[in-house]
Amino acid sequence: MADSEYAPKFAPFFSFAGIAAAMVFGSAGAAYGTAKSGIGISGVGTFRSDLIMKASIFIELIRSLIPVVMSGIIAVYGLVVAVLISQALSPSSNLSLYTSFMHLAAGLSVGLTGIAAGYTIGIVGDAGVRAYMQQSRVYVGMILILIFGEVLGLYGLIVGLILNSKS
Amino acid sequence: MSARKPHGQSYADVAAKPPPKSDSNVTPAVPSDVIFKLLAFTAAMVVGPIGMYFLTVNTIFGGNPTYAGIVAAVTANVVLFAYIYVAWKEDQGDREEASESNSKKAQ
Numbered sequence: 001m002a003d004s005e006y007a008p009k010f011a012p013f014f015s016f017a018g019i020a021a022a023m024v025f026g027s028a029g030a031a032y033g034t035a036k037s038g039i040g041i042s043g044v045g046t047f048r049s050d051l052i053m054k055a056s057i058f059i060e061l062i063r064s065l066i067p068v069v070m071s072g073i074i075a076v077y078g079l080v081v082a083v084l085i086s087q088a089l090s091p092s093s094n095l096s097l098y099t100s101f102m103h104l105a106a107g108l109s110v111g112l113t114g115i116a117a118g119y120t121i122g123i124v125g126d127a128g129v130r131a132y133m134q135q136s137r138v139y140v141g142m143i144l145i146l147i148f149g150e151v152l153g154l155y156g157l158i159v160g161l162i163l164n165s166k167s
Numbered sequence: 168m169s170a171r172k173p174h175g176q177s178y179a180d181v182a183a184k185p186p187p188k189s190d191s192n193v194t195p196a197v198p199s200d201v202i203f204k205l206l207a208f209t210a211a212m213v214v215g216p217i218g219m220y221f222l223t224v225n226t227i228f229g230g231n232p233t234y235a236g237i238v239a240a241v242t243a244n245v246v247l248f249a250y251i252y253v254a255w256k257e258d259q260g261d262r263e264e265a266s267e268s269n270s271k272k273a274q
Contacts, residue, residue: 058201063254065205069212069247076216076243080236083220087232143251150247157240165233 007096014100015089018107019082022160025111026078029118029153033071037125041065044133063139064132067125070150074114074121077157081110084164099167106160113156120149208250216243 003009041064085103089095128142216239224235 058198059254059257062201062204062257066251066254069208069250072212073243073247076212077240079217080220080239083217084232084236154240154244161233161236164236 004094006098007094011095011097011100012089014097015085015095015103018100018103018105019085020107021104021111022078022081022085022107023111025108026081026114026153027075029111029115030071030075030078031118032115033074033118033121033125034068036122037064037067037071037129040126040129041068043130060133064129066143067121067129067146070121070125070146071118073150074118074153077110077153078114081106081157081160081164084161088164088167102163102166106163109163110153110156110160114153117150117153117156120152121146124149204253208246208253211246211249212243215246216240 041061044060044064085107088099088103124142124145128138128145131138132142219242220235220239223238224230224232228234228238
């Protein structure tokens with residue numbers, strides 16, 4: 001495992017930084033989305049206490065869990081990129097600095113877009129669930145806005161995958 | 168601890184009286200089909216994408232991790248849209264039931 005100018009000893013550092021960035025930032029975005037929309041869902045019980053005895057509350061709850069599911073998908077994106085990068089690394093091979101910076105770029109792109117998407121999903125989910133309890137026609141609009149927010153994370157994943165295939 | 172002692176009453180009075188009727192409802196928990204539905208989607212979300220990745224990476228795509236990553240992301244979105252579809256259908260069934268019971272009340 002010879003050192004060279006293009007494959008220095010410290011090159012794997014940036015690859016592992018990419019793995020950590022993908023996982024940590026993606027999960028941070030997902031956590032914000034889950035927590036913020038969870039606050040909105042918890043407000044259902046106090047908001048519509050007349051509904052809480054009826055069976056229809058469960059339909060409303062299933063529907064209001066959609067932001068939480070979408071936040072989970074943001075974390076899955078980070079997980080996919082982290083697994084992809086980690087499979088390209090091995091202790092016996094010589095890693096070029098170009099490849100390791102590419103891994104860092106892939107991890108940062110999916111992680112930071114994950115934060116953006118999770119922030120969007122959290123705020124839209126919180127407000128949307130509260131509005132949906134008052135007027136159920138908001139549902140379609142809420143789903144559309146949530147999907148557009150989640151697509152932000154998908155763009156980061158696409159860029160991460162393209163970067164990862166360049167090695 | 169169910170019967171607290173109000174002011175101006177002896178413990179014997181409180182114990183003799185039946186416990187005050189509580190307006191909080193604890194009996195009908197979440198129906199089991201809703202629980203199973205949520206559990207199934209939770210399991211699909213936890214196992215599905217990463218399982219599809221490791222299932223397809225060496226069998227279908229011959230060790231190319233990029234396509235397997237795409238498959239994992241697509242699987243996660245399939246689970247999401249299945250959830251949205253189930254929530255949609257749930258509401259339609261509920262509305263039909265509600266309109267039926269309303270029409271019965273009207274008769």
